[in-house]
Amino acid sequence: MRTASGAGDELTAGRVSTKAEPSGAAETRAAGGIRPVGRNGRGGRTGAPLVALIGPPNAGKSTLFNQLTGLRQKVANYPGVTVEKHFGRARLPNNRDVTLVDLPGVNGMSARTLDEQVTRDVLEGRIEGLPAPDALVLIVDSTRLESQLMLVDPVLALDIPTLLVLNMADELAQRGGSVDTGALSEQLGVEVVRANARAGVGMDEVRQFLTRVAVRDDGVRRPARQERKFAPVTQRVELPVVDVFVTRRGRMKVIGQHAQFRAPLPSRITERLDSLFLHKWLGPIVFLVMGALVFQAIFTWAAPFMDGIEYVIAGSGEWVRAQMADTWYRSLLIDGIWAGVGSVLVFLPQILILFLFLGVLEDSGYMARAAFIADRLMYRIGLQGRAFLPLLSGYACAIPAILAARTIEDERDRLATIFVVPFMTCSARLPVYALLIAAFIPERALLGPFFGTRAATLLGLYILGALAAIGTAFLLKGTLLRGKGAPFLMELPPYRVPTLRSVLLRLYDRGRIFLRRVARIIFAVTIILWALTQFPRTGGDAPTVDDSALATIGHVIEPVIAPLGFDWRIGVGLVSSLAAREVIIGTLGTIYGIEGADEGSMEMQQTLQQALTFGGAIALLVFFAFALQCTSTIAVMRRETGGWKWPALQFTYMLFLAYVGAFIANAIL
């Protein structure tokens, strides 16, 4: 699927994520692991020139990037969404090309946040295997020209050929603002282009600039020397930070005046919408309704698609089974790989619907408001408003949620959010919940016909997860991540109508990441599990399950889990679910010899009723609510926290909670 930019086998577009590191960590690694464009050190001086896109959050970097490269990548109207660095190749008119790197949005270069650190490291060529860029494209929101130009100073100080793109020029004109690009260009000593990246306006000029970079034409003007004589107000100067900024701002004001910058009127639409969305009383109500809507959509809209996928997978599996002779590899293919991969594919509709909603909410500008409204509540429990988006995403899948936590500036808050995310009831827990509830909770009406005992149990499990999250956040802020709450500060972007293209690109992007990250693990685990049921062989025949290597493992751990009300079979299921939660269903199916086992299977339910007591079943539910059974999450955590410390602590802590919780449930029920 890498042929997005259409250049065959040679990798022209890749996604490389930066290793996160706690900004306070002593051992500074140069945001390692960057393997840019190409397998054999391409992207070096010998390859296509490297051009970096830089700009404040929400100025339209990613939109411009998409316009130039056609590469799928995440774009959103939510400050700080570029959570991974994206590379792409821009095709230019004269058949040359340049490599573009899309950097996270930054307001400054003080490297206070992870994003700023990454940006600075890339610009200064301090990342291993990635040369310093040959040119920069600095993109700013022209409706806020003067304050956005604050970034010009530190960028021009790098002395790299730069193109300044004044984005959202249409909005500037529409709202009665104006700017003289020629004069601005003279003032700053760099080329200036007016653009509207969403509509593709101004792209030709940007391509021309890139072309000149590609042919290494000297026509690319360097930042003028005389300009910098009276300029770079860098922070190395022994001035109080405030003065640096005030001086810089003052200078930008002068430059703005020379360029005849007339600030636009405030956006009417934004004002109107905010009078509802940020209304004292209605705002929080709308917020709750939006949250409920997203939830409802994940569970009801996704259901028919999930049933459809399940039907197709099961049907096609049976069809293939009928076509093949009864050999060992038929069993591996159908019962192992087919069923295993199918069990993941089933979650795709939920993930896509969640991201459809999040995408629209982010692109429209509402998400920043939601974070603001949620901040007070989050602050109470020791988190902050920006944690709202990751936590909401966590109800679909912890992996994108943990990545989304990168927008949180404060390292303590970011770690606390990452730590809490896995307690959110992700969709991988759902099939397990559904199976056990269907098997053990008799349906009785509680509140009218729509809310019965089963729905109440499910809701209870969601609440259980949320309570554990709140408790954990409290605990962390009082112990490991003690400290004064970081200031919450968030720019609320103007409302914009999300473009279909951007939302679809995001769905494609997120769907791909989800499938790739998760499927790989499930694939491996199902094969291993299957293999364990096939050995030790006696006389060439596969053993019965009770004699297999899998049973041996189960018997070893049985004493540990017996107090929870689980036998060795459930134990094996638990071990397999450490890779991914939903795997337990397939595993139990394998152990009990039930074909086509899924959460809706009656045979499966009856078998479980035999295998577990009521207390044991509730204990299993509680165990799943708390335990961190997801290798993908652990892997992402390791990357995002820069080491094994946090994932190890997280795993132990959650396992402990799960064990104690399950023990209590089994003991009292």
Place this chain on the structure above:
Amino acid sequence: MIARVRAARQRKKDRAALARAGSVADLRLAEIPLREMVELVRIDLPTAEMEPLLELGLMPGCQVCPVRRSLFGDPVLLVDGALIALRREMAGCLCVRRAEPATS
């Protein structure tokens, strides 16, 4: 309940501390009614916490206008044409000056 009482007590303490920190004449952004444009004169925060504010254009000399307040008193400010949301605690650290001396 206890938490609420404690929070109220804390708020009282915070206010007292703020009063002690600045002179009595200091006007805080938190006290400015909605839609009144004022000039920011000082930020009572340690440098590290001040930087994000500065980067968003909230710096001494700039014009600030609170445009909205949430249920809990957290303001949304209009600065340089951008909307910036922050907590009321921080708004209490921003010293401002009215454009013209208030005429009674």
